Amino acid sequence: MVLTERDQRTTALFERLLEACDDAVRQPIVEEIVILYLDLCSSMASRYVGRGVEHDDLVQVARLALVKAINGFEPGRGPSFAAYAVPTISGELKRWFRDRGWMVRPPRRLQELRARLRGVREELEQELGGTPSDDDLAAAVGVSVDELREVAQASTAFHPLSIDCSPGDDDHSSLATFLSSPDGDLERAEDRACLSGVLSQLDDDERELLLLRFVDGLTQREIGDLRGVSQMQVSRRLRRIVVRLQEQFVDESHSHSSSELSSAS
Known part of the structure; x- marks a missing residue:
């Protein structure tokens, strides 16, 4: 396996980290490793853009996960630090979405089914050469169409409609106008x-x-x-x-x- 310049630099830093005797010595070394992999954090956070959470929040979660990976990595037990860091960061991002990304949190079964559907939908789109129907998706995942539609409704819980939003592009009245009633x-x-x-x-x-x-x-x-x-x-x-x-x-x-x-x- 050919080591990149970053891999070589990472190996040297972890060797110094193992020899560090106190936190005052360790902290600057950890910071150097973090700087080396900031681009990895940004790249992995970008995979989740458009799912109802601000990009800066995702990057922050990824960077915290990077520090966790640095503290848990044992040199010599894996192919490289990057190979260890990627699943750690990915797991933290998914866990953050599961626990905190929902403004209205649906049941765990719907969250898990939603994650499965995303992968299945992409596979079916390639196989069918178009958008799969609800029946196709339900059969592929092994659920009923009603459960599928329940997942679709739960997906809006990342960002429920604000009562201040307009119900139509040409309508300046807010949703609160239609929800309110005279008292x-x-x-x-x-x-x-x-x-x-x-x-x-x-x-x-x-x-x-x-x-x-x-x-x-x-x-x-x-x-x-x-x-x-x-x-x-x-x-x-x-x-x-x-x-x-x-x-x-x-x-x-x-x-x-x-x-x-x-x-x-």
Whole structure:
């Protein structure tokens, strides 16, 4: 076997590493070996580009795996350090995808089936000279078509759709627009908060009159019959209460605006 210049340099560095007596001596040697194989890390990380994870994150994982390979390599037990480092880095990248690459993590069986499908799909594309059907893929892997489609759905878990994304190229509305629904109670929350203050200034009889008219929905005539008074009396009483509430709202609004201006100044 012909050793490259990098192989020869690596062998010499590992010999020095074996002779190093403490971490202060070892660290610079490890750094030299890392620098020699940075291109290998970038190359292996590039194999996983386009699968929903940033390239820089993949490179970082590969470099950490390279350091792990340096610490675990035993010179003389294999053909070369590169031959030992490649499966170590590949294993760490796959493990990282399996454990952390999913934003919504599917079951392990779907992750493993997805990895198998990738290789089978490439083989079938070469054999068939085109894109294999779901039936072809399912038969080749030994699963049902439904399981195959479940894997396809799980694959979107690397990067689920953002609720801020547009549902179409020409549609500027976000997905959240179509997922949201009106909440009447929430929309009336501010009104209820404002009303609670002014209603507390009414007496029990006045609050009961408002409750009968605007909550229970009774007509003025029905309220009059219930209370033994005329419809006109009910109407006048309600009008006075409503006018008073409006005046209190206006006063509170002016007071709030004045306090905000004072704070700003």
